[in-house]
Amino acid sequence: MSIEDKLDDLEEALEEQLEENHAECKWIRANGELTLIVPREQLLAVMQVLRSHHDLGFEQCIDVCGVDYAAYGHSEWNAEDAPNTGFSRGAERETITDFQAESRFAVVYHLLSLSRNVRLRVKTFLDADYPVVDSVTGVWNGANWFEREAFDMFGILFSGHPDLRRILTDYGFIGHPFRKDFPLVGQVEMRYDEDKGRVVYEPVTIEQRTLVPRVVRHDCRYEEGRELVKEEEQADG
């Protein structure tokens, strides 16, 4: 049974189950993967169905991942009125404010069914001011740390999580480092202070440099329905 056949079966089962449970979900199929987009309020109910129903049976939650969509599709490359000096010339970096506030954040779950040998991606969008979603730790205990990580990195809150603490950042860390408005070089640096006899935190003194600017290019070779240029032609050409 090929992956495509399995996804066909999965799509069918999903359609049936979601309708039965009155869930308003959308799904996207691309790259041999199925993505289910679930509204925030219905997430927990849908997840329970996904785990427990025998036609679906996703026993494992492989990964939980936070995403910040604030800078999606932005290009930094400005060759026209850029200065011709400086290290990161041509690269513009400004704070982005024109993002869609109601779907700034997303939580992406990767589920795996061992019995059916199929994967499913579940995505739910959260708004910028109040990014909170139900925790799935009750459905899959393994999601505990993954949700803590998403909280730490993006500030996404998981209601019903038994122990929502920071996990990867330093004790007493301020901010959520993977948000797009958090600079790559960070906010503070630390050093040992001889006089005070302890480690002190100070604002960063280094400046962020762009080695290669971010450029968005539209490659017509990957347009919908277009076959890729064959390897041999490329090699000769």
Add this chain to the structure above:
Amino acid sequence: MAEIRNYTLNFGPQHPAAHGVLRLVLEMDGEVIQRADPHVGLLHRGTEKLAEHKPYNHSIPYMDRLDYVSMMCNEHGYVGTIEKLLRVEVPERAQYIRVLFDEITRILNHLMWLGAHALDVGAMTVFLYAFREREDLMDCYEAVSGARLHAAYYRVGGVYRDLPEKMPCYEMSHLGSEKEMKYRNQAREGSLLDFIEDFTERFPGYVDEYETLLTDNRIWKQRLVDIGVVTPERARQLGFTGPMIRGSGIAWDLRKKQPYAAYDKVDFDIPIGSNGDSYDRYLVRIEEMRQSNRIMKQCVDWLKNNPGPVMVGDYKVAPPPREKMKDDMEALIHHFKLFSEGYSIPESEAYFAVEAPKGEFGCYIIADGANKPYRLKIRAPGFAHMAAMDEMTKGHMLADVVAVIGTMDVVFGEIDR
């Protein structure tokens, strides 16, 4: 009577058995663990954020530094995701080279795990034995990539270069005698593949040596049997993968179930445990080394008889050959664009996972049409295993914590990322 109260104990981060930088806060009732709270993140470097600020190709060396004892498997997970997004077909020879080096990596990792685990539990010799064989395998890494650890050998579209015709030899110095040099170089007379073939002949004997030291060793069994038992049901719930879930008796291996590269063309078996304790996981990993050896043998045979390209001919993702750049303007432009700006990936997202020695290592990339990933999420197997620390050590003695950390095969490069 004196008041009895629980005692909080800090285990690590500077404890030799903490495998790096684990700070474990243990709540003890006498010598029995009531609660274990691992504090991770002391090695957090923000790999995912760094990757968002670099063209796709620049992040391959970061992957080596995640799980720094199974380097090439991490690279495989990363380049595999990009290949999936770009729909690049990797040449068959490169697929076999990847399988060969994935298995070399698996043995490297398991040897490191075996040595460190045995050392933690009190057996010194195994560590020395394991490092003897690691030396040979790291020489293979060096022969193909020039680096013994952080290889950056897998590239999008194939591998960096074909296997070398000549295995590097030891050179004479004032320290050794000529006779000794000849002895040390005897397996290195031919090509790299000859060297690996010779290794696969020798290796099963070495595994027997480890087993004589450990498998029926009374002390080893006392320390591992019935320690850190995980039932199949709990293993699924906790998101276990790799030898951890196989030790609990679930025959789940991505190399078999969702084959990638050339794994569907090689023959091997999946070992599983029956009790889900540390001893079973030990047996599973020992058998995995033997199976890896078997796969390596098949790859060597295939690679010896099937020459061919090891990189795609698409110059948008792979550099053109040096000679071509001398008289072909287009090749020169391709080269310049590839190394300055890199390639852009159209708006899409993909998740691709490989069976790394520790479990499922996956990369999830969201591309927004730029030359850098919009979001890269690395799914490290050790992270899910570490999260089960509390459950696996509860009710055990303090000394068993060391055995449980050992059996989980944790490396903080990948947990903290």
